[in-house]
Amino acid sequence: MLLDKSLIPKVAVEKMNQIHDVEIDILNKLYESIEKYEKNESSLEEIEHLFEEFLKDVQEHFSFEQGLMEEYNFFAYPMHKGEHDRVLMELDQLKRKFEKSKDPSLLKSYLSQIFVPWIVNHVQTMDTVTAHFLSHFVRD
Numbered sequence: 538m539l540l541d542k543s544l545i546p547k548v549a550v551e552k553m554n555q556i557h558d559v560e561i562d563i564l565n566k567l568y569e570s571i572e573k574y575e576k577n578e579s580s581l582e583e584i585e586h587l588f589e590e591f592l593k594d595v596q597e598h599f600s601f602e603q604g605l606m607e608e609y610n611f612f613a614y615p616m617h618k619g620e621h622d623r624v625l626m627e628l629d630q631l632k633r634k635f636e637k638s639k640d641p642s643l644l645k646s647y648l649s650q651i652f653v654p655w656i657v658n659h660v661q662t663m664d665t666v667t668a669h670f671l672s673h674f675v676r677d
């Protein structure tokens with residue numbers, strides 16, 4: 538397992554917690570598939586498929602939060618969206634490099650060294666503050 542869900546703090550909007558949980562599941566599945574690939578126990582196709590699933594999930598995760606922030610005029614919306622956009626750009630670059638090289642170790646190092654510390658910190662900080670603000674309006 539790459540990331541234990543218990544390391545992701547719970548925020549004040551339950552739907553956001555559910556989205557984070559699902560994302561960590563997909564992330565762990567993708568990472569496992571890469572580790573299996575290294576032992577010749579999974580295929581490149583499987584990794585490509587799970588990576589696509591992961592990318593789609595991250596986009597939906599960010600869009601969901603941005604939709605609520607816009608709807609309720611969250612004061613730090615540009616800052617929070619800026620962080621999301623920065624990560625989406627990184628992921629897009631990673632996808633291009635991976636498509637060219639077909640080298641799953643690129644994904645492995647990005648996910649473990651960059652994405653995991655980022656998501657833990659992002660939920661602890663921006664998502665926590667945002668969810669606290671939104672919880673005054675959103676019922677879930």
Ligand SMILES: [Fe+2]
Pocket residue numbers: 553557598602660664
């Ligand atoms: Fe989030």
Ligand SMILES: [Fe+2]
Pocket residue numbers: 599602617621659663664
């Ligand atoms: Fe966020």
